[in-house]
């Protein structure tokens with residue numbers, strides 16, 4: 581049996597459809613195609629999968645690029661990311677409900693920037709059972725990222741990093757090395773099993 585390669589994945593990227601990002605679907609696929617090692621991303625627009633559909637359609641002509649369906653859902657307590665389903669979660673919904681929604685579809689949940697105010701879930705995460713915690717996000721302060729890492733350690737949850745890109749220059753500033761091939765099932769399984777390693781790109 582061959583050992584699965586270490587795949588670099590940016591699990592948190594916003595397009596124009598988020599309303600607060602300048603990244604067009606076309607610019608994103610061009611940037612991924614041109615990138616030296618980042619070829620796999622999850623599109624996680626705020627409360628919509630529209631951007632994902634455009635990006636994945638454009639990406640079909642590039643055999644090197646793989647796009648994961650995702651969403652950054654707003655809840656009354658903070659944001660929660662779902663990756664792995666093209667279905668739109670209920671909105672508004674409580675974090676517990678979104679985790680249930682994801683589990684029913686074999687998708688995963690990631691807690692983005694838990695201690696970045698105002699959209700982090702903060703200590704509310706301790707009441708939840710998400711799949712993973714985003715322990716490094718370049719838009720959060722170093723102390724907030726350290727607290728996120730501590731939280732993941734305490735809760736014994738897999739640790740991921742992502743760019744939370746809202747401009748094309750941000751793409752890949754942080755990413756996750758995943759012990760999986762470039763396909764949805766393997767990526768989700770590896771994250772669930774903690775076969776992940778947060779990484780930063782100092783060049784970005």
Ligand SMILES: [Zn+2]
Nearest residue numbers: 592594652744
């Ligand atoms: Zn975000």
